[in-house]
Amino acid sequence: MAKSKTKAQIIQANKKPFKKVKIDAITLDIIESAIRNARFEMDATVFRTAMSPGIREQHDAFPLIADRNGKMVVGQFGSFISGFLNNYDGTVEEGDVFFTNDPYKVEGAVSHANDWLIILPIYYDHRLVGWSCHFGHMTDNGGKVPGSMPTDATTIFEEGLVTPPTKLYKKGVLQETLLELMLNQVRLPQWNRSDLNAILAACRVAEKRVKEMCDRFGDDVYVSATQAALDRNLRAVGGLIMQAIGEEPVFFEDYIDDDGRGYGPYKIKCTMWREGKKVILDWEGTDPQAIGSINFYLNENMLKMFWGVYMIMVFDPEILFNDGFYDLIDVRIPQGTLLKPNFPAALSCRTHALGRIFDTFAALLGQKNPEFLAAAGFSSSPHFMYSGTDSRGEWYQLYQIGFGGIPARPHDDGPDGHSMWPSFTNVPQEYLEAYFPLRIEKHETVADTGGAGFFRGGNALRVDYCFLEDGEISIHDDRWLTYPWGVTGGEPGERSSKVMFRGGYDTGVVEHHQSKCDNIKVKSGDILAFITWGGGGVGNPLERPAEKVALEVQRGLVTAEGAKRYGVVCSNAGKVNEAATKKLRKEMQANRPKETPVFDKGPDLTTILANAEKETHLVAPRPPVFQASSKLAQAAE
Amino acid sequence: MSYVLGCDVGGTFTDLLLINEKTGETYRAKTPSTPADQSIGVMKGIKRICSDAGIKPTEVNELMHGTTVATNAILEGKGAKVGLIVTDGYRQVLQIGRSFVPGGLAGWIIWPKPEPLASLENTVEVNERIGARGDVVRKLDKDSVVEACKVLKKQKVKAVTVSLMNAFANGAHEKKIRTIVEKELPGIPVSLSHEVLPEMYEYERALTAVANSYVRPTVGKYLVNLERALKKKTGDCKYKVLRSDGGLMSFDNASDRPVSLMMSGPAGGVAGALWIAKQSGFKNLLTFDMGGTSTDVALIENGDPQLRRETRVGDVTVRMSSLDVRTVGAGGGSIGRVPELTGALRVGPESAGADPGPACYGQGGTEPTVTDANVALGHLPPSLIGGEMKLDVKASRAAIKKAVADPLKISVEAAAEGIVKIVNENMFGALRLVSIEQGYDPREFALIGFGGAGPLHANALGKLTGSWPVIIPPGPGVLCAYGDATTRVRNESSQTVVRRFSETSSKEVGKILQGLTKTAAQSLVKEGIPKKEHKVVWEIDIRYTGQGFALTVPCKVQDFDKNGLEKAAKAFDTSHTRMFTFALDAEHEVVNLRAIVMGDAPNVKAVKAGKGGPSAASAVIDDKHTVWADGKKHKAKIYDRAKLKAGNKIPGPAVITEFDSTTVILADCQGVVDKVGCILITPKGWKGAKKSASKSKAKK
Secondary structure (H helix, E strand, O other), rough: OOOOOOOOEEEOOOOOOOOOOOHHHHHHHHHHHHHHHHHHHHHHHHHHOOOHHHHHHHEEEEEEEOOOOOOOEEOOOOOOOHHHHHHHOOOEOOOOOOEEHHHHHOOOOOOOOOOEEEEEEEEEEOOEEEEEEEEEOOOOOEEEEEOOOOOOEEEHHHHHHOOEEEEEOOOOEEEHHHHHHHHHOOOOOHHHHHHHHHHHHHHHHHHHHHHHHHHHHHHHHHHHHHHHHHHHHHHHHHHHHHHOOOOOOOEEEEEOOOOOOOOEEEEEEEEEEEEEEEEEEEEOOOOEEOOOOOOHHHHHHHHHHHHHHHHHHHHOOOOOHHHHHHEEEEEEOOOOOEEEEOEEEEEOOHHHHHHHHHHHHHHHOOOOOOOOOOOOOOOOOOOEEEEOOOOOOOOOEEEEEOOOOOEEOOOOEEEEEEEEOOOOOOOOOHHHHHHHHHEEEEEEEOOOOOOOEOOOOOOOOOEEEEEEEEEEEOOOOOOOOOOOOOHHHHHHOOEEEEEEOOOOOOOOOEOOOOEEEEEEEOOOOOOOEEEEEOOOEEHHHEEEEEEEEHHHOOOOOOOOHHHHHHOOOOOOOOOHHHHHHHHHOOOHHHHHHOOOOEEEOOOOHHHHHHHHHHHHHOOOOEEEOOOOOHHHHHHHH | OOEEEEEEEOOOEEEEEEEEEEEEEEEEEEEEEOOOOOOHHHHHHHHHHHHOOOOOHHHHEEEEEEEOOOHHHHHHHOOOOHHHHHHOOOOOOHHHEEEEEEEEHHHHOOOOOOOOOOOOHHHHEEEEEEEEOEEEEOOOOHHHHHHHHHEEEEEEEEOOEEEOOOOOOOOOHHHHHHHHHHHHHHOOEEEEEHHOOOOOOOOOOOOOHHHHHHHHHHHHHHHHHHHHHHHHHHHEEEEEOOOOOOOEEEHHHHHOOOHHHHHHHHHHHHHHHHHHHHOOOOOOOOEEEEEOOOEEEEEEOOOEEEEEEOOOOOOEOOOEEEEOOOOOOOOOOOOEEEOOOOOOEEEEEEOOEEEOOOOOHHOOOOOOHHHHHHHHHOOOOOOOOOOOOOHHHHHHHHHHHHHHHHHHHHEEEEEEHHHHHHHHHHHHHHHHHHHHOOOOOOHHHEEEOOOOHHHHHHHHHHHOOOOOOOEEOOOOOHHHHHHHHHOOOEEEEEEEEEEEEHHHHHHHHHHHHHHHHHHHHHHHOOOHHHHHHHHHEEEEEEEEEOOOOOOOEEEEEHHHOOOOHHHHHHHHHHHHHHOOOOOOOOOOOEEEEEEEEEOOOOOOOOOOOOEEEOOOOEEEEEEEEEEEEOOOOEEEEEEEHHOOEEEEEEEEOOEEEEEEEEEOOOOOOEEEEEEOOOOOEEEEEEEEEOOOOOOOOOOO
């Protein structure tokens, strides 16, 4: 990738260069722990003060603390500050706080306009010593649909407010006009105001802590220590790469089922190999960008971090991750593809591609090391939105993230109905019922939806929303068509579905809805069953202990019928018929292929498409139509 | 004569403290704990302490007890088989929880998911539904309850919890179910979610009520056995047990609500610290209770410990008030090591425990622990006064050399210092959690160090936090028992009332608070505390409409005749600004109302230490000792604590030994013995604590 030059001009009243100090290992550990604690404080601040359930209850917000060059020392997704520094043509001064939600102006630091980002340069003794950043998903960002993620958008201009990097505070002074202008564009200004305040307060907490560390250790020591922390990670990940990644290329491809406009599936492909000390992640073969909003403008640094964290978690969870290893990864994404769309492609529904990238990583890292291989399950973070004006005349609007089956892991089952995203939690059903016109009739996982295996994939989650007011809903999900794959003999998990019971369960009026849709009108008394995907299984299901399968039948996580996929014959109460089980297992084992393929993706794509309507009640998508790079984009460059 | 007996059962030792109510004279005893049946150790201890004091057990008037029975049942997974009855559609309420997977991005790959406290095979649904406002959406189908009971009977559950959707708003269905369960499963205790925790959030409420059932048979049996044994010995005596929130309750009440005992142990430590610090004249405290495997810390402001609306033990977090005690998995037994890939020094959370213990115990331990590091640095002298055990210095050094010094290519002393520094940093992290992160400036607090290892590290922690003086109480190893013996009876009653301020009035809130006061007072009256001795405080949990978390604001019920809500809103805004740097121009919302009723505290005074001059020379038992600090050898003296007198000054570096603990004073600090025998450690030339204008809260 050609590195563009830093445009931003950093102003420091104190021009004295930092002295490089030798940091002993123990001081480094102390400073690293202290920065990590500061990050947890950022989380706590946001969760306690934000207002939207999406951030407050579900924690759809992500902090980081970076060194003075903008490299992440602690955080989750790696630093994207370089994207800001490369593109922001202006000054960075003490007391400034930057705001943006424009993916195209920060190289994908935020990947859709719902994510509001605060970037705060931290000064100590008038010298830049670091950065704190935080972004959070706003329930609403204006635009054509409530929730601001229109599935039918073709440009980012339909997705609401888009603000380039701008000073929200200039030398410590709040730019009130800017803030009021922003808040005037959204449907829930009070939530956005409070959430933005919360994010900013978290950045301030980090700023305070970094300054305290400079007080305590000296600023030269602090700055040197952040460099040392990055170096240490570089060494650790470097060692790991040499151990775990081969020079022979491995590749994997997976799909996003559709774009919400009737086209699909879209292919995501990645080839990985090592050249000397460097790992190459080459996305050649990924489909061109979509006309609709499923494009994912992927920040390359963030991708490096995603990959790095995955590798660390798979192979050696002891390593603390930061941006130190970035130079060891070379990311190649062809321009104009789904993962690097041309401006002004719509981006709001990028969550599906994001999830699929993680499935791809799991497959790439594990296929040569099956003992470390987890199955698939990262469908996406499915979204559910419900809004309208209630009978008292008040506007209500819910944005909620759903969960599903965690894939079976190399050493354990996948948890049922849990989150694959860090720190996400569900909104308590009683909370939903107290604050929205909803009654949640069911909140449970669905038996047999987890892929069978020696380790079982987690079950899909089913949430039945009974609407108590007329309104409209949006649904964003995926994996309704292709399967969350199983590995090393494990079966794929079940696919997702969305079923509407008009007027209640008993009327017999049942509708199957697309996994991506907006503006679905609902009436009071309608019930939507929002069913997500199951995780894939790991290993041969016929070797899973029969008592374990039977216990899960008793627990309602597997049915007696479903137990047969494990070759287990048992009663509904979970009593094993040992003779019948022995016989069935023998028969089934004989029918298994001699060589177990690494991946089981279910039927091939042609068969899946041919059977789609019969199996899912939804028309199969048409092959994607790709458009040439947009004229507007060329004009903008 | 009448005596008060405090009794704290810890993981290793049962500590007892007998106090003469008239004279304040005290006796201490320590006996090994008997984990299989803690009451055996307790009875042995009582026998010993009464004979030491030369009194008859019948002279004991009151027994206050801190217990880890509930804690251990959860930690060891040895609670009862619980049956759970839920609303149709919610069988997996514990299985799904909050869908949360800890550990950050890709953390799911390695997370070991704990089993729910009530298994799914023992969880049954009944047909009924209460709406969010307490309205009955579907009437309770009694036949479905009878069916559910059949399943639970077949599963042989030992306790039952009923937790229905929105029961916090209307508990009628839960009550009806209890009646049926009591008929179908006679003798099985039933816990109702709306009684255990009348608050919103179905998972948290269910979990709390299930935890109550989970520990109920164990705690109930223990208390019944103990009471029977005690009655035989002591005759007519009041028995009370310490709750997680630092209050006392009768054995009877505790048997019904054992979930409130989950942090009984650490609460004793806080209460003990509070009591001795009060005698010593300190009101703002950070408590630092360091044991073998873990360390508990808490913050006390103006004599009031901070309360938290949750209790966490192991994987289980329940919504029960507890003293805001944070626990880190770092203690004397924590093991130091250097993972190959990162080459970074890590300490804990793995612990050598009691078996094999640190290398220096000579019981086969080969991995270097924090205790070993203290041995190598000279903080723990090779032979402890009054101790039966000799410490194997060679073994400590060898373990440190192999696991830490050699991989890092540094000296044994530097490695030992590294281990101690890292573990101190971890504990500093916990102290920050209760202080800085709550908006308090630790420099405005004194730090009190106790527990087996607390006095070894307290001085270093004082340097990190800037909390002076560092207080080492007399008998730091049995401080929890002091806490048990000096606590007051306390009961609280709370109710969730989610209303915007515009939807309610001061008058309405006042009325509810009065009702809660009445309810809370009843159990004190039942425990024989007359109304005129009750002290009541009220709290109101407030948030901005739309927020998820509420802040607790103290209030006065009298104010609600007039502008109580207004006052509470102001206090909330101030508190919000202090904690989060901003307040909002948004509407306030009441979430919970609470009344807390307390009885009088027992009048226990600390014994005055004998007076002495500034010189502590007569207490020196070794003046040729060496300690290591900053990579250098320092000459140090070892003192016998029993010989120290009030007014004695001890310049650092010094090591002070006593029968249950060892205190370290660092080179640039000094200790002074105060009138009640506490050692107050401060930096040499220290000018006094940082003081702020108003309360001790840190200003933004």
